[in-house]
Amino acid sequence: MNAIELQGIRVALDGKQVLQDIDLTIKQGDFMTFLGPSGCGKTTLLRTIAGLQHADAGTITISGREVANGEKRFHMEPSARRLSLVFQSYALWPHMTVFENVAFGLQVRKLAKADIRRSVEAALDKMRIAELVARYPSELSGGQQQRVAIARAIVTEPDILLLDEPLSNLDAKLRVEMRAELKRLHQELNTTVIYVTHDQHEAMTLSTQVAVFFGGRVVQLDKPRELYKHPKTLQVAEFIGNGGMQMNQLEGVIRAGGGVWGSHRLETPIAVMPLAEGDGVNEGLEEGQEVVLTIRPEDIKLYETNQAGSLGVSVSAVFPSGAETLVQLDAGGWQLMARVIGETEYEPGDTLFAVLREQQMNVYDKKTGFLMELSYATTNNQLGESSHEDRLSYSR
């Protein structure tokens, strides 16, 4: 069953359209991440789902039950939606102890004292902070406050757990730790989680589904791996690429057939690639159409000897980082980054031969920013080890 269905959600704040026609389906048990730059409306959507913000248009259905209908101005109380929200600021009540903070939601439901104590202790145990029960929030570290906020959210056993950038106030080490914790929690509780972040790594490592937001719209909804491999727009590609993943970008032009090539071709400053001819492929290409080509560092293979379809490059810098090495290359004035497993003996100044794996390249129309479906004329090399494709899951 679908845990949450959003249809045509629109929200304006202060006369400014913040969310525009959001359609989204989240399945029971999913770990859905809302990813996007600051100010794109992630928090607003989360608040709309929670019921703290009224939708101007569209419907929200939770577990098959309509909880909001913008057209009818129907709006179900947040408390009736069986969900919990963890705020970015944690919003712990400073005048209550950890116990009182976590117990509040159960006390409001008028449960028996003994039951409350048991549930609170279980929730604190789950978050591994049982010993902090008598402290006040001001006596806790950032990570501990974070855990209390989550314990408070899960103690009422909600169907849906909403988390708004829960890790953004933590330092790097704690963040990695809490990430693992959240993953464990998701598996243990088996609830649906919606997780808001603007950190690409978090989105990739934690989620089963990622929705990428720009300017109040969902631009792409995909599994993390798909998102990583085929960002739908240049904007998404750049955003995903920003998170220390060193996406390589090249500008290019589409040239019409003729000459030695005999067909359409894609010209870049470092290589010219012939495109396939035939029905249903590469249609709608125009002569002189400007495109942007992206390729990830791990999809550039380096050889010491000349290969079919390879191009000569010189090494300009080497960045070893233990399990892998990043090699910065100079290809006729264009800088490329390649990622190699393990250590290498390359030295700056060495000449190497690079093969770009075309299947892993993405080409975008420079004007619209949309991903183009291109197929190439020759399968010039398929040497790339397929093991590379799964590297994401174990390298992070």
Added chain:
Amino acid sequence: MAARVERELAQRTRFHNQARNWLANPVHLIGIAALLFLAYTIVWPVLKIMYTTFIWRQQDVRLTGEANPGHFTLYHWDRVLASDMSMNLFYKPILNSLGVGFAVSALSMLIGCGLAWLVVRTNIPWKKTISFLVVIPYLLPSWIISQAWLTFFKNGKIGGTPGILEALVHVSPPDWLSYGFVPIVVSLSIHDSVFFFLIVGAALSSMNSQLEEAANVSGAKRMTILRRIVFPLVIPSILSGFILIFTKAISSYGVPALLGTPVNFYMISTMLYSSMRSRLTTEANVLSLTLMIISILTIYLNQKVIGRRRSFVTVTGKDSARTLTSLGRWRYLAASATTIGMIIISVVPLLVLLIQSFMLKEGNYSLSNLTMHYWWGGSNPDINTGEKGVLQNPIFMLALKNSLKIAGIASIIAAVIGLILGYVVARGRQTWLGRAVDQVSFLPYLIPGISLAAIYISMFAKPTFIIPALYGTVTLLILITVVKELPFTVKAGSASMMQIGKELEEVAQISGASWFTRFRRILLPLNRKSLVSAFLLVFIGAMKEMELIIMLITPRTETLTTITFYYAEKGYEQLTNVILMIIIAIVITVYFLAVKFGKADLTQGIGGQ
């Protein structure tokens, strides 16, 4: 056809849901309730009193043949503004009021700002002591100072024994020193300069770091810093202090009644009171309106001058000032002079009044003259026409009970209402409702207490709707106290609410807590400090309240202040002093309890406006 019906049905559900959502928001519900309450207790009375001044009354038939009861007329305005009695009824009192208002504001500004500067911006020693001494006059009714003044400077004009000055130097002080303008201005200034001290002090201490940074970063000259940073920051608070004191001064009653009446020095407030007493109700209403117009004009001018930036003095913890002006070798001299000056102003009068309460005969400073008669003596026909010692006197017990009841209940109610309305103002900042509550709750500030009382007399003399005739009950006194203090408590409440993130409440909302639970378990504890401060502010105000209730008092609802005032007018000085001492003891005890256990901070209520 079917489509149309469906569309209409959809329209109706939509409308229905919209209304339900609107009402489900506590801000709206409380806001509407608050507006109704404010409309009934403030807006409606003002409109009504305005209306009465334009209508012939039944009684007017006896005055002029033109009178046509129930119809429109400008007669009353004409009578107040342009008749042969206008000079005495209106023009002289209004000039006196304006004169006193300006003089008091200017003098308190001088004293208050000077002291604030000394304490906040210089390295003067004994800051704590000085601050405490400055606050003492505020804890007393302003006319106690008049009472003390009379003890020193009274001359033979109104009979009785002469003051200490005459007893010592055997020269009768001139009338201008004993009564009228000068002593009124001095008494009010001593009492009110504390407002300047608190407001300007808060502004000065909140800007230390900015000053320093500006100086460091831009290397600006001292004058530039003063002009660009100090003045813009301090001017709004000085102006709002000026207005606060001006409106307070022109509507004060006790001080001009004690010091002005003997020499026929009337202010609008005292004239208003005596018009009421002589049944010139409509004329009194016209006077009330003129007082209000003056207050509104001052506020308007203030807004004009400082534009839209009002003084938002946020009272942060008393951060130690780092760029203190060094007083050099004058340090201790300045501290001694200030302390001695403040002791003379705040402590000596109290001591004198205390000693006087033990003196059988005024003006006789021998040991054999000491007595406890006025504290708990029985009835003696030779003394004060048989009035018993205070603690033996059932009237005192009644008044004590009434005073504690009024101050206690009104301060709790006012503090809680202030917090609740503050919630509406803070959370509804973007809505018309929030703004309306903000504006309307400010109105009582513009209505001088004595005018409000005049309005309430006619309003609650007879039962209306479901509200019984409240005139002559303690309830009315509580109500008027709550209403009059609203501007301060709402200001304190909203300032405090603004600092509490919405999210703290939303978390509770998601877990299913009703608004009441949220308020009780989250908002109330988090706003405790501001709540106690508002409570203290109202309690002190109510304990010494005079102009607001003097007209509403009946024998059954005497309070400590009103019997004191009655004694003072009768010339029963020792009895007056005994009760004053008791009032002061209560106020100071509550002050210390609130500051110690509730972490109350008086600046919260006063500094906001």
